[in-house]
Amino acid sequence: MKGNFRIWLFPLFIVGVAQVQATAQGPPVFTETPIMLGLEGRGIRTFGKFTNTDNGNTYAHIIAFPYNINEKFQVGAVIPLVWKSPVGLDSRGGLGDLTLFLKQQVFKKDGRGKTLRALLKTTLTMPTGNTDQAPPLGTGAWQGGLGLVTGYITTALGLYAETGYRYKTNDLPGQFYYNLAASVPLLPQQYPPHQINLSVDLNGSVNTRNGNHVLLLSPALQWITGRKLLLESGVQVPLRGAPQTNFVLLAGLRVLIF
């Protein structure tokens, strides 16, 4: 199963990279962007994430509301609704762990058709997911995160990197995480935008207690239908550290509301 995915994804990646043109592209799907403009600061992002493991399936529907205080600060909330269907147990659904975040732009260097930006991202995740019954809908712990998000975005290519640490209460192990992404457009440029973007991400995390290193390969496609709407879909396949996870599917949209 995993091998088939990789065989299918490789040519897709090559096709995308080979078609790099002088066009603008969108944000990566599985990695944070340092851009706090447009859809990243004045809209809603929502997506469904389906995770298939040997132990059962999980569907999480995420709704994220970013709000720009000014051009350098953004606050927001991420609301997850979770449905779990573990093997041998009844299915359960409801609110997961709610996250609040603050982003602060710490670096910006603009050029013609390009920008290099960095921001600090602070997150606070609350144990709002019910853990009284199995399967639990949250971790039952408070979580704090601090990360650095950087990106070099030109009209032809977007390169993104994110790294940080998540601390968890209740004696749960912390997590170092890192995400790398490249995003390229597949259609000629026009504004208002109408294009298809390909992004390929590597999403990794290391458990600070047992050292388990999870690494996922995450290709995705985006369809930008105009000024205010972006549709996106992607898949994550484990490369290491998650032997029971078969794949993760994501489909969603970002819409401008302000």
Place this chain on the structure above:
Amino acid sequence: MMLIGLATTALQAQEKPTMVRVEVDGLSCPFCAYGLEKHFTDLDGVKDVVIDIKKGLLTFQVDDPAKINEALIRKTVKKAGFTPRSVVYEKEEKSDKTKG
């Protein structure tokens, strides 16, 4: 009669909109461009806002260049999250005011 003619000509010259061209650095994604576009369309007295991402160029028309002055334009570009470069007011008769 001659005075009326002169006054009409002067009025027409006054009402002719001025094209403004702004070079904007950092324009690298379409959604960013929408934010810039919206900041300018929200300004009273600005119309026909056009963005060329490839050239990093924002153009629009203003009826009153004194009201939509260079300081306001630069402030609005920065507020939208970008870096302004040159601001050029361009009359049809090419009597430009250029500042870098």
